[in-house]
Amino acid sequence: MxxxxxxxxxxxxxxxxxxxxxxxxxxxxxxxxxxxxxxxxxxxxxxxxxxxxxxxxxxxxxxxxxxxxxxxxxxxxxxxFDDAKRDLERLAFASYFGELVDVVGQARQPSSELFDLLLNSLKRLSDNSSAKRTARIFEIKLLKILGLSPNLTNCVGCNKDIEWKATDRASFVLRDGGLRCKECDTGNSVTKGVLPILRGTANFIMHVERASHERVSRIKVSRPVGVQLERLMGAFIAFYVKSNLKSVDFLRKLKI
Known part of the structure; x- marks a missing residue:
């Protein structure tokens, strides 16, 4: 060579x-x-x-x-990417992106999608985009690249369509990577890998999966949706990546 x-x-x-x-x-x-x-x-x-x-x-x-x-x-x-390192929060998220790519990236296996995702995310950290929103977009698009996008349209129990227009919340099953409808929800607790998900959270995830990085970086979400996105994406990635990320521990210590 x-x-x-x-x-x-x-x-x-x-x-x-x-x-x-x-x-x-x-x-x-x-x-x-x-x-x-x-x-x-x-x-x-x-x-x-x-x-x-x-x-x-x-x-x-x-x-x-x-x-x-x-x-x-x-x-x-x-x-x-000077501005991505101008404060501890943005630097911590840059470390998080880099560590995740290091974990999921394969040696000598090209992935232009993964490279572009990391590059665009560092650019977003360098402008006035919200660091937290940039992180959520990174996580959602990373899962899509890995073929692990959550199923937010059908129940993992009965395969029935989830009618988001008729409901404002559902339950997300980490193990199955998807939703459980009200009829199939047995009331399992969060500790058993079932997390609540709001309609706004599901809509944001599905929109990010479809849209370009530039378009979704300008979308604003409510505080409840933002908090839930952080919890859901963090749990979902931890479940499938199965790696103790030092950057995640650091973000927790910063209480970001």
Whole structure:
């Protein structure tokens, strides 16, 4: 395999030996790669070879014949996303997005949808968009990319259509990834993986799944819907991702 050039977002980085960096990058054309950057640090560090977390860069790399570490030889900054790091809340959400992509992204498996989702979400954190709303949009679109979109139109028990015009709430079953109608709802508690869901919450999720990132980023939701979205998406992702995300613990400590 020859030399490759692509755009990449930095998910992880750590110092290695005296002058090098180990990085995990999610690339536009090659999926997730682990890279070694020599000469990135120290007195003789090469300009542009010290990429920061959650930045967009144009990189040049070539795969090693052995192991999973690719050699990154060039790294030119495209976008630092300065405003995404202007306060702790936005930086915490950027960490959350990056960690989720790191967990679900497959090594050397390209996903332009996943790359674009991460890129657009970092852009939204850099403008005046609500950080929390950006996070909910990220979660909903991520689940769609993974083929895990919640079923919000039919009952998981009897397959009957959910008539949202005739009801303002239903029950969401985490294990089945969908709704349970009133007739099939046996009154299980939240601790058994059944969460309440409002009509406004369901409508927001279905709209986000269909619409572009730019359009949905301007949608405002009521406080009850916002609180429920955070709880529902957090529980749903935790159920299927099954990974202890450090960024989630940090967000909880910040009480965001």
């Amino acid at each position: 020859g030399v490759n050039t692509t755009d990449a977002i930095v998910l992880r980085r750590r110092e290695f030996r005296e002058t090098s960096l180990l990085v995990t990058l999610f690339t536009k054309d090659f999926g997730k790669i682990n890279g070694l950057i020599k000469g990135a640090r120290g007195a003789r560090a090469q300009a542009g070879l010290n990429p920061q977390l959650f930045t967009l860069n144009r990189i040049v790399f070539y795969p090693r014949k052995r192991g999973d570490l690719d050699m990154v030889t060039e790294c030119d900054l495209i976008d630092f």
